[in-house]
Amino acid sequence: MKQAVLSSSGSRVNGEALKLQEGQRKAAAETFWPVVSAREKQTEDHERTLKAHKEVENPQKTMEVNGLMPLPDSYDYDLIVIGGGSGGLAAAKEAAKYEKKVMVLDFVTPTPQGNSWGLGGTCVNVGCIPKKLMHQAALLGQALQDSRKFGWQFTEEVKHNWMTMTESVQNYIGSLNWGYRVALRDKKVTYENAYGEFVGPHTIKATNKKGVEKLYTAEKFIIATGERPRYLGIPGDKEYCISSDDLFSLPYCPGRTLVVGASYVALECAGFLAGLGLDVTVMVRSILLRGFDQDMANRIGEYMKEHGVNFIREFVPIKVERVEEGTPGILKVTAKSTTGNQIIEVEYDTVLLAIGRDPCTRKIGLDKVGVNINEKTGKIPVNDEEQTNVPYIYAVGDILQDKLELTPVAIQAGRLLVRRLYAGATTKCDYLNVPTTVFTPLEYGACGYSEETAVEKFGEENIEVYHSHFWPLEWTVPSRDNNKCYAKIICNIQDNERVIGFHVLGPNAGEVTQGFAAAIKCGLTKEQLDSTVGIHPICAEVFTTLSVTKRSGRNTAVSGC
Missing domain, CATH: 3.30.390.30 (FAD/NAD-linked reductase, C-terminal dimerisation domain)
Incomplete structure (x- = not known):
């Protein structure tokens, strides 16, 4: 989960507390430039984080420990942004233009396979950027085949190296992570790699991966925590399957791959994996690309089928088992028909789940401050100005109910929101006629x-x-x-x-x-x-x-x- 907090005017505290706060600022400055790793194993740290933020029962006591006892109408920050993805970062940097004290809280909960990543959100780390680059790798393979007809001659065997590709992609992503941190520092935005959770009115608790907690107050908040992949809830799914959060930094070639789902993520991943020469099968519960034009969706499916992608229609997995250890090893998938009682068993090296994504809204303390969410979906209803039912709390990005889940939409919504809050602007984000592209073959x-x-x-x-x-x-x-x-x-x-x-x-x-x-x-x-x-x-x-x-x-x- 990506989180961000922006800072405002400081609280009036005693001299001793001010010294403590100054020490905290110096410590933050000294540790602002850690080496960013493309792949971090943070499972143990994450467990400590969750344990720590669950154990806090007395926010007042924690604030006293931190020396952060604000007086009424005095806040640590003008704006705290919870989530360091595209929408959150855009809002934070925009607010800094108006000399507001801003803080960004960002924390990535590791995947069941233990993968985590740096600042920048889904799009940069495990979404648009690596997806488009790997799609390009597949297109280059097709271009090589076409090139012979255009006179290009080469005799050596042409094959693809998975590790070379992933290393190059991850190196680029690492440079983007670093660039975002530099941009926040240059704009004097406070950044903490910590899990943000509301604990009371205008108050948020930030817990870092070591379990260290701090409380911050802000006049306004923007929630931009994004979404994470959904799992099937069947035996073996989290133990043996991967998601798009794992694929782009997978330390081995996935081999024979079963992609479960018919979302754009499913078809894009299946497409570039097949384009790299892998044996790929897509297991579809019902229709392709729900929510998109079905005439176009069916044409995509036919094209992919003609280009070597296999489809198993109207089946869903009910169990995944490991048959053989290894990287990738062999997995047995038991699936059931959605139209009858037929059961099939199929074996693959890798099973990639792409059945949808869920908002990261249920574990950030929204109930503590009274923010309404859709209990079924986890989405947050907002008005046409991205304002929740709690006046000082706003939300942007994929977590919004009945809004488009697209990176440029989150960026524009974040920037326009901040301009309305701090620059007297009136322009609202237009969610109509928004273009998009599905990067299938x-x-x-x-x-x-x-x-x-x-x-x-x-x-x-x-x-x-x-x-x-x-x-x-x-x-x-x-x-x-x-x-x-x-x-x-x-x-x-x-x-x-x-x-x-x-x-x-x-x-x-x-x-x-x-x-x-x-x-x-x-x-x-x-x-x-x-x-x-x-x-x-x-x-x-x-x-x-x-x-x-x-x-x-x-x-x-x-x-x-």
């Missing part, structure tokens, strides 16, 4: 409504779907994957055929989607797309020439670029 970019949601909201008779297949010029010489790339837009007939949904399946889908997302924000219409001159020969050009509607039933296949 054939990338999927989207912005706006899915086709299903558009039909549900506006009625099938009031939307027009224009679509086309396309063939990237770069793929024509190697003669691969003709009519696999696909583009479609969804238009609202009642609103001058305004584009309300944008979907593209093809190379560099994210780069394509980003620009069109800006146009959609500006009210892009089909007529404006038609009047836009395309760039030839590129993939995005297809959106300026769309003419076939789904309603017409006409063929969209293409034979050239």
